Amino acid sequence: MKNFNVTIEIMPLDSVLDPQGEALELVAKRSKTYKAKDFRVGKKIVFSLLSKNKADCTSSVRKLCKDFLVNEIVEQYKIKIEHAKD
Amino acid sequence: MKLLSSIKLRLNMRKINFGIIQFPGSNCEEDCFNVIKNILKQNCTYIWHDSNTFTNIDCIIVPGGFSYGDYLRTGAIAAQSKISYKIKDFANRGGVVIGICNGFQILTELKLLPGILLRNQSLNFICKDVLIKIEDNTTRFTNLYEHGQIIRIPIAHAEGNLYLSKEEIDSIKTNNQIMFTYCNRDGKPTVESNPNGSILNIAGLSNKEGNVLGLMPHPERASDTVLGNTDGKKLFESIINYIN
Numbered sequence: 527m528k529n530f531n532v533t534i535e536i537m538p539l540d541s542v543l544d545p546q547g548e549a550l551e552l553v554a555k556r557s558k559t560y561k562a563k564d565f566r567v568g569k570k571i572v573f574s575l576l577s578k579n580k581a582d583c584t585s586s587v588r589k590l591c592k593d594f595l596v597n598e599i600v601e602q603y604k605i606k607i608e609h610a611k612d
Numbered sequence: 613m614k615l616l617s618s619i620k621l622r623l624n625m626r627k628i629n630f631g632i633i634q635f636p637g638s639n640c641e642e643d644c645f646n647v648i649k650n651i652l653k654q655n656c657t658y659i660w661h662d663s664n665t666f667t668n669i670d671c672i673i674v675p676g677g678f679s680y681g682d683y684l685r686t687g688a689i690a691a692q693s694k695i696s697y698k699i700k701d702f703a704n705r706g707g708v709v710i711g712i713c714n715g716f717q718i719l720t721e722l723k724l725l726p727g728i729l730l731r732n733q734s735l736n737f738i739c740k741d742v743l744i745k746i747e748d749n750t751t752r753f754t755n756l757y758e759h760g761q762i763i764r765i766p767i768a769h770a771e772g773n774l775y776l777s778k779e780e781i782d783s784i785k786t787n788n789q790i791m792f793t794y795c796n797r798d799g800k801p802t803v804e805s806n807p808n809g810s811i812l813n814i815a816g817l818s819n820k821e822g823n824v825l826g827l828m829p830h831p832e833r834a835s836d837t838v839l840g841n842t843d844g845k846k847l848f849e850s851i852i853n854y855i856n
Contacts, residue, residue: 542775545731594692597685597721599728599777 527576529610530583534595534603537568542600571595574610583607625856628654631669633699633715635661635690640676640712640832647835648673652848661693670855671708672699674715676768676830686729686771687717696722708752708851709824713769716816716826725819725826726784727776732769733809739768741841742807744815744829745795748788751818752854753825756846762799763843765829772808772828774817784817792816792827 538544546567554560577583587605596603630648632641641658648656659666666672680689690696696718703709703724711719719725732738741764749759757763776784784790792815796805801813808828816827831844 543730543733545733545735549735594688595684597688597728599780600730600775 533606534571630656635679637679638677643832674711676713687721691721711826726780730773737770744792774810
């Protein structure tokens, strides 16, 4: 078994209103200093997982996302998996 | 007919066994218990979230609160608890389940009800009385109300903005799953009467089979005369009426 470091980035779907992003946008617009726009706020989850290989690890992570970590009605996600350093 | 139902409710019914689920962070379970036990004189027990089982229960209530601090998404962590799998099993076998506020959020995360409850459009936590309309009075949860009746029930939430995919909207319309809508005094589902931006002004909806209900308003906070409003009491009485 190998240890993998997993990172999941979760973002609201483009079609879904993101109130936190809207709030940041509002503040940025009020200021004359910031030129930033199109804010979207998501979350990042990191954990480690013991698996036979990377394919098995990916499959387990996808199930975890689908069943628990992500609600696909309103969220999209990206998975990053790396071998953990000993 | 309604009068007959009410009389029957008082004279000729067995006591119904309600079970109220307690998660870490639930905070409306005692209000529900008080209504069921002290006002409606039914049997009522608390069920701890870590329990593996419950027996001899006619109706499960998933109460409001902030289960697991609303971490990750509201209701998402509670939906992973041991008892939630039992609730799902109970519902799939036709058991009557009602989720109020955070309970509604948990039932959507359990996929017992469609959609998801997002942050209110105003971004504010809203605590006030709202008017809601009974869209269907032929259900397990509304059979003692009049069709189209407008009732006043309090809400208290930050995430009550129901979001449904296009397919889910079509499905709930086809299957008559909309139970309560936010409305004005004339019963119209206006933008002004919608407190949280909920799609189609939906305040409560059922599953396709009609045995699971989720709603954001708190009927248990409008069931005791000392609180000055008993508009919510008939919801619990309807369940008792149906099960009998």
